[in-house]
Amino acid sequence: MNSPVVTRFAPSPTGFLHIGGARTALFNWLYARGRGGKFLLRIEDTDRARSTPEATAAILSGLTWLGLDWDGEAISQFERADRHAEVAHQMLAQGHAYKCFATQDEIEAFREAARAEGRSTLYQSPWRDADPATHPDAPYVVRVKAARDGETVIEDSVQGRVVFRNDQLDDMVCLRSDGTPTYMLAVVVDDHDMGVTHIIRGDDHLNNAARQAQVYQAMGWPVPQFAHIPLIHGEDGKKLSKRHGALGIEDYQRMGYPSAAIRNYLARLGWSHGDDEFFSDAQATEWFDLGGIGRAPARLDLKKLDHLTAQHFSVLDDAAVLQELRSYLTATDAAPLSETQEEALLRAMPQLKDKAKSFGQILERAHFVLTQRPIQPDEKAGKSLDPVSRSILNELTPHLRNASWERERLETIVGDLAAEHGLGLGKIAQPLRAALAGRTVSPSVFDMMVVLGREETLARLQDAATGG
RNA sequence: GGCCCGUUCGUCUAUCGGUUAGGACGCUAGGUUUUCAACCUAGAAAGAGGGGUUCGACUCCCCUACGGGCUGCCA
Structure with a gap:
């Protein structure tokens, strides 16, 4: 019997939900929903300095607008710090981790020397095998005692079999000197405790997967199935970042795209089901699988989104269009429609929505029914x-x-x-x-x-x- | 520097050793038309480069180039 699928989306609340994160969430959602599984949400807020409640709110509302509903309450990673520390101490007790008293300056000096000599800059702590009797009474971090011989293999659903030599893995820090857990430890513990079976995330985590595997191994936990998906690039092929064309999902809402079109477009970006281009959520959930995900990064193409939008508007029912139009007006700080206007709009809707490329265009087309006599011709x-x-x-x-x-x-x-x-x-x-x-x-x-x-x-x- | 990933029309992609390398968006030309659109027809457009393996490589292997990621007491 197969265990039920559990996926998760785990954004860090340091900014808005950008288009790449939205696609990652969508893939996880599709995978879980298509298999009767669960789609969980976890906010990775262990970096207190950079996490903000505003960002969390923006991410939640972005997901909601996109129609990606998650099961249960969103989990705060920060609030689980005690459990993370507990695991760290367990590894410490079992000899899978050790206390490292090296100072930041010492580590920096080590790296500089390594770079100068052309050696690997991975830090090798002298405390790894130190006798506890020699431990000073000073602040320390807890590091995982990673394997140094052999290799770590990640069987990735997208990337295939990826092999890392263990001497390339460092002893990552899992507890900071102030006792708080790092992300590297927290993800593993949380994914395990939440029963996550499939981790679908950006391929910027591919290397991390090998490092995290050390923790799974130390704790004797089953390793989830990984699927590292390529990042989305901007229209110029460069990496998408906040300062380089990356927009929040709500910006796309303000541009007037209906969420159904965004879901379709994003799903098709980096994933394919033969030659199918235009499909419904039902079809997407039925068809979606990890094997259909490509390995190369994709670029955003708004023209194609426009085309899909036109098709979606044509099949969306009138009431649904009106419903989403209301939230479009709110999102763009426009005045809401009166009841009379809404009624008029609904009467004209078949003509208004047909092949429309945005809510803005629908409103343009609706001008004749929204204005009142006497009409001032432009x-x-x-x-x-x-x-x-x-x-x-x-x-x-x-x-x-x-x-x-x-x-x-x-x-x-x-x-x-x-x-x-x-x-x-x-x-x-x-x-x-x-x-x-x-x-x-x-x-x-x-x-x-x-x-x-x-x-x-x-x-x-x-x-x-x-x-x- | 080290490690990892990637590279098919401008863009998103199909192909899972044998195809005239297919589709979609966009583009070009023509047509239709009450405006803008839409629509119809046609067309241009691709396997990064070099070595192998094989009867046969876009597909498998190696090298190079280019792009990306990781290399943090960030996530």
Whole structure:
């Protein structure tokens, strides 16, 4: 019987949730959800100086917006410090760790000398095998007594079999001189205690995996399955960092992308299921597997995200779009919609959302239904409402008064009128558009008429014919 | 410096020794059209370089180049 899958996302709260972290979280989430497993969240806040509650809040809200729900409460690594220390002392008692009294200056001097001589700069503590009787009464750190012979092998689901010679491994510090645990110790203890079965994380941790394996070994704990995924690079191929184009996930929300599109795009970035490009969450969870993850770093391509966004908007149901539009407005500090506006928006939604590339664009398209009479045409629209056009619109009005209000019928009426004047449909459609929307860009004039209804349409035509 | 990982069209990728190296985004040309889009058709576009292994390498091995990561009492 297979043990149930448990994955986790373990960000350090030193800044916002960036796109790379979001993808790591997504992969863990997909893997767990696709297998009826658990997806846990742990905040790695053992670095007190750099951790902030604001960052934790930003990460949580970012995950929430992305729709990546985690099981149980988020765990604070810092709050588990006692347990980490307990494990360190256990290793100490069992001889798997030792007290190192070397000062920072001594270590620095060692490294400088090593560099100068071209040797490995991995610190080799003289206290590793020292007789406890010789221990001074001074501050010390606890170091893991790593194996020096043989090799450590990581069977990685993405990277394959990775072999490290043990003489390349250092005796990492697991308890600082103030008694607090380091990340290297804490991750192992927490992952074990939380029952994590699969560790999917950035490949910047690949080397660490070998070092952490020492702790698993010392404690006699089973080693989880590792999957080290490549980092995401910026559009110029350089590493993504906060000062180099890395944006928080909430920036993408503010750009107007729906979360479903982001999930699809991020999943496809570095992972593939044959030639499938556009898929739902259900398909993604069903298809996702570690073997489909690539080994090379990927770059962000917003154009492709735009394309996926258009497809997702087209299949999202109207209510869901409106729901997320509300949070988009909040995120962009825009005024919320009135109930009347929301109702109007919902009526027009099929036209508004179709192939839209952002919530911003949906709002643009929705302008005709969000504004009220009398409509102030913008400059370009004003130009198409010249006297000749206005008289044609005037002529159109009686035809509309008693027409059955269906798209096809309206199209015929306007088309016939254009033909009577020996004009192309465009010659009437443009002023009509200006009259109904006050702009030169809008949804189809016939769609607008249907959404607006007879009374409002006639009123706007009347305004345009008599105005200015 | 040492160790580890990577390298297929501009970008994301398929291929898991035998393909005219496929798809998607973007791009170019043409078409359609009531605006912006969208849509339709066509097209250009790739295995970093060099050695092996093999009847046969994008695929396996080695070297080089380039990129990235780690090398902290950061995570």
